[in-house]
Amino acid sequence: MIRRLLPFLLILPFAAQAVEIREFDDPDKQLRYERLIEELRCLVCQNQSLADSDADLARDLRDEVYAIIQSGKNEQEAVKFLTDRYGDFVLYRPPFKVTTALLWIGPFLLLAGGGLFLWRQVKRRDTGEDLALTEEEKKRLERLRNNLEG
Amino acid sequence: MRYLIPLAVFAVMVIFLGIGLTLNPREVPSPLIGKPAPEFLLPQVADAGKTLSRDDLKGQVSLVNVWASWCASCREEHPVLLQLAKQNIVPIYGLNYKDERDNALAWLQRFGDPYAASAFDPEGKVGIDWGVYGVPETFVVDRDGIVRHKQTGPVTPEILEKKLLPLIRQLQATPS
Numbered sequence: 001m002i003r004r005l006l007p008f009l010l011i012l013p014f015a016a017q018a019v020e021i022r023e024f025d026d027p028d029k030q031l032r033y034e035r036l037i038e039e040l041r042c043l044v045c046q047n048q049s050l051a052d053s054d055a056d057l058a059r060d061l062r063d064e065v066y067a068i069i070q071s072g073k074n075e076q077e078a079v080k081f082l083t084d085r086y087g088d089f090v091l092y093r094p095p096f097k098v099t100t101a102l103l104w105i106g107p108f109l110l111l112a113g114g115g116l117f118l119w120r121q122v123k124r125r126d127t128g129e130d131l132a133l134t135e136e137e138k139k140r141l142e143r144l145r146n147n148l149e150g
Numbered sequence: 151m152r153y154l155i156p157l158a159v160f161a162v163m164v165i166f167l168g169i170g171l172t173l174n175p176r177e178v179p180s181p182l183i184g185k186p187a188p189e190f191l192l193p194q195v196a197d198a199g200k201t202l203s204r205d206d207l208k209g210q211v212s213l214v215n216v217w218a219s220w221c222a223s224c225r226e227e228h229p230v231l232l233q234l235a236k237q238n239i240v241p242i243y244g245l246n247y248k249d250e251r252d253n254a255l256a257w258l259q260r261f262g263d264p265y266a267a268s269a270f271d272p273e274g275k276v277g278i279d280w281g282v283y284g285v286p287e288t289f290v291v292d293r294d295g296i297v298r299h300k301q302t303g304p305v306t307p308e309i310l311e312k313k314l315l316p317l318i319r320q321l322q323a324t325p326s
Contacts, residue, residue, distance in 0.1 A: 043178060046175065046176075056248070064278065085182075085281040086178065086181070086283065087180065
């Protein structure tokens with residue numbers, strides 16, 4: 001069994017290594033670089049991060065990010081480099097701005113709205129407004145009672 | 151009344167999703183609009199001894215067109231650029247992106263050269279500074295060197311007539 005699997009096991013490291021190998025003088029930098037390219041979007045294949053994308057531009061942008069991190073600058077500077085050129089679109093996590101306010105607050109507004117709606121529904125049921133009998137129902141009830149007694 | 155609220159919610163969703171359908175997700179708004187064009191200094195495609203820089207753009211409204219010989223859509227927009235160049239309305243500067251000089255020169259020879267000059271950017275570094283992600287791209291730069299508009303994808307006759315030319319005329323009419 002293991003013999004048959006061996007060739008596949010051998011190519012496994014290559015499958016996982018779609019992105020080129022980078023050397024860092026500091027493991028912390030490597031960690032920061034790898035975390036960063038996961039969070040940046042490739043502009044060519046928009047549903048892939050820079051880390052996942054095999055596009056030419058993604059490779060160039062990884063080069064830039066690598067150079068910035070390797071030179072000792074922090075993540076913000078790498079992010080600024082990209083947003084200055086490509087806009088907030090490269091960020092999978094957009095910053096909070098007037099234009100993105102609805103995006104950030106929207107879910108909470110919906111939740112609050114839904115909660116309010118639910119609360120009002122429950123409250124109305126508690127007071128029994130809906131359960132109260134109409135005039136007609138009362139008359140019918142009276143009739144049924146009379147029938148039973150009589 | 152009971153059906154009115156769900157209906158209203160549905161209507162709002164239809165409106166938003168409808169707007170969403172008309173948007174082109176490939177078109178990423180450029181953060182360069184309204185800002186000075188990114189600085190660059192590159193050799194020209196036609197003559198490695200000559201350079202093209204941001205300063206060459208200043209003093210007149212110009213178009214900066216990013217192109218490459220490997221780019222199929224560039225060929226599509228090429229006749230439009232050639233036609234525009236003939237009319238002498240606005241100079242078109244080329245940014246030859248991630249190309250090889252021989253291929254670029256052969257391409258210009260074969261299809262015609264609408265460019266006042268083309269900068270040679272084989273590594274695409276200047277392209278990155280300009281936020282290039284899908285060739286062809288065309289920028290409208292005013293006479294102060296401020297980027298005013300970006301067109302991602304080929305310039306069609308319709309885009310030229312309805313968007314680029316009115317903007318160019320407007321920029322040319324406003325004194326700096």
